[in-house]
Amino acid sequence: MMNIQIVEEKKKDNKLVLNISNTSTEFINALRRACIEEVPTMAIEDVEFRHNSSVMYDEMISLRLGLIPLKTDLKSYELLPPEEREKTEPAAKTHLKLTLKETGPKLVTAADLQSQDPKVKPVYPDIPIVKLLKGQRLELEATAVLGQGKEHSKWNPCLAYYTNQAKVTVNNNSKEFEQFKSKYPLQVFDKGKIDAKAIMEKGLVDAVAGINPDIVNVEYDDTAFIFYIESWGQLPVREIIIKALEIIEQKAEEFKALVKE
Helix, strand or coil, rough: CCEEEEEECCCCCCCCEEEEEEECCCHHHHHHHHHHHHCCCEEEEEEEEEEEEECCCHHHHHHHHCCECCCCCCCCCCCHHHHHHCCCCCCCCEEEEEEEEEEECEEEHHCCCCCCCCCCCEEECCCCCEECCCEEEEEEEEEEEEECCCCCHHHCCCEEEEEEEEEEECCCCCCCHHHHHCCCCCCCEEECCHHHHHHHHHCHHHHHHCCCCCCEEEEEEEEEEEEEEEEECCCCHHHHHHHHHHHHHHHHHHHCCCCCH
C-alpha cells in the first residue's frame, strides 16, 4: 500500500513537500503532470477594449491580463472543452466578467480589475499592467474562464517535480579520503569528516554522488519519492493534489469502461 507523509508545508508560500513510498515512477510522474496540465484554474481569455490611449497596443495589454493569476473557485464554475468555449453563450457558471476603467497619471495594476465575483480576484494585486500618463485612459471588459495548463500556460496552477529518495553511506576511513576530500562541498563536512545527515538536510546528494563511491555511496530507491509542489496562488496546494488524483481516477475509470465494452 502506498504511504504518504508530509515532510514540509508552508501555507503562506503555497508550498508542500511530500514523502511518497511504495509506488512507481510512472504514477508519480502521472500525478506531477496532472497537477500541472489537468487541474483547471481561472484566467482571462477575452478582452474587449472600450478605450485605450496608453503607449501599449491592445494585444500587449491582453497578453499581460491573461497571465495574471486569479483566485479560483472550482465549485462555482464549469470547465468547457476548448472547442465548445467559443460556441457557448456566456453564463454565470462558465464565464466571469472583470472590468477596468482608469485615467492617468497612474500605474494601473491588477488591483484595479473589478471582478463580478469577489471570490475570483488577482492573486497578486501589485502586478503592473500599464503606466498611464496625464490624460491617457484605459477602459476594458475582460472575460475569464476555466482552462487547463495543457492548453495554455496561463491556466497552469503550480510547479511540481519529484526526486527519488536517496540512501547515503559515508566511509570517512577510506584510503582515498585525503585524495578526494577537496572535491566535496564544504557544507557536508563536520569537524573534518563528511556527515551523511548534512548531505541529506542540505540537499547535496547530487553534488556528492559519483565522486568516489568508496567514500560516499548514493543509492536511489525506485519506489520512494520526495514530491515537491508550489502553487502560483490560484488554488491551495492540497486542493491541487486532491483534484489531480480525482482526475487520474476518472481517467482510469473511463479506460476501464472502454476495455469492458
